[in-house]
Amino acid sequence: MAKIRQRKNSTRKETIVDTAARLFRERGFAATSMRDLAEQVGVEAASLYNHISSKAEILQELCFKVANQFISNIDKIEAEDSPAIKKIEAILRFHIRQMLNHYEEVYVSDREWKHLTDPYLSNIRNQRRVYRQRIASIIEEGIRKNEIKKIDAPTAVLIMLHAVSGIESWHRSKQKISGEILEENMISILIEGLQKK
């Protein structure tokens, strides 16, 4: 009775993890109980454990899945032969699109990774540190080559990445502009600033 509703092309486990991502975004990891999750999935709490091994595992899967996507992307971009400012723009556009298209996962992994436990916690901490460092290096290269103005690179990274997470407000807003227009606006503001030149 009440089997997990299988969406086509997804295993039961994926259904659980996807639903968890939505709940973790809405309520936070700590404030979401396995019984909440079970209810949304349409099953008793204990039955979830036929598909996952713990609540913690769900968060781990979400965080590492998202982290891998961003790392693959920056691997690719770093290898390209283009101006640093274009690389930064490309990274920004990737972040924006990931937030547009995989909102729940990306948002949760960005906000809730602190609830991981070791060794996963240290692992993600490192990955995040290295990732930001790689972006900072591109910015510094851009400064040297006179493509980017002289600013503190870590500060620029911090602004970029956090600005993107503001897309959460866009998702929750009533009258949305289109995703494409949002992307162009964000790029325009971050690359060229607010002020009219």
Next chain:
Amino acid sequence: MAKIRQRKNSTRKETIVDTAARLFRERGFAATSMRDLAEQVGVEAASLYNHISSKAEILQELCFKVANQFISNIDKIEAEDSPAIKKIEAILRFHIRQMLNHYEEVYVSDREWKHLTDPYLSNIRNQRRVYRQRIASIIEEGIRKNEIKKIDAPTAVLIMLHAVSGIESWHRSKQKISGEILEENMISILIEGLQKK
């Protein structure tokens, strides 16, 4: 025995709320227990209730205190007779300084307000919506007066406010640049952009 360590010029309640702010930032509201808080304060959990009425009340105090500061500030700035772009800069600088000087409170109230319960939840939701709307209006005024480039105002607000919350990373980083330099960098990037003109 073990009376609450009173820092000068602060009541016991303030000590509790300040300590709670630190823990809520580090672990999140839901993941912080009253026993955790009591331990940090140096007291048994039950003793906290001589000074506060509930865990929820602590979060309420934090959120409304911070909200009031931002609203007072925008009241003042709106009343000034200066270019819209300068008003936006002033709002930004206020946000940056609040994040620098009252980090724990500001950060917590921005991240954890979702754990409020009605009527406080609806109240804060409204306040936040109205606040962002007021900033958007200033931006739109700036666009009309040709001080600010043509962009979607709500998107600009979203970037501004979220970028500022990135100061969290700065606080946690090892080798910090000074607060003043951070502020100038952030203003420079957001007002003028990353790209060299």
Next chain:
DNA sequence: GTGTAGAACTAACATTTGTTACCGTTAAAC
């Protein structure tokens, strides 16, 4: 010294939490 108010303590409470053990049902494999 005695009284009083504030503030700490101990003990306990009802819930909620993540999780396990165990059993029943179903649908496909043979």
Next chain:
DNA sequence: GTTTAACGGTAACAAATGTTAGTTCTACAC
């Protein structure tokens, strides 16, 4: 038709949670 593995349910667990009741201590006013 029988076997088997997948997957659902029920019941229960120990631990942790926010909070209350009642008691004891402490510091100051008189």
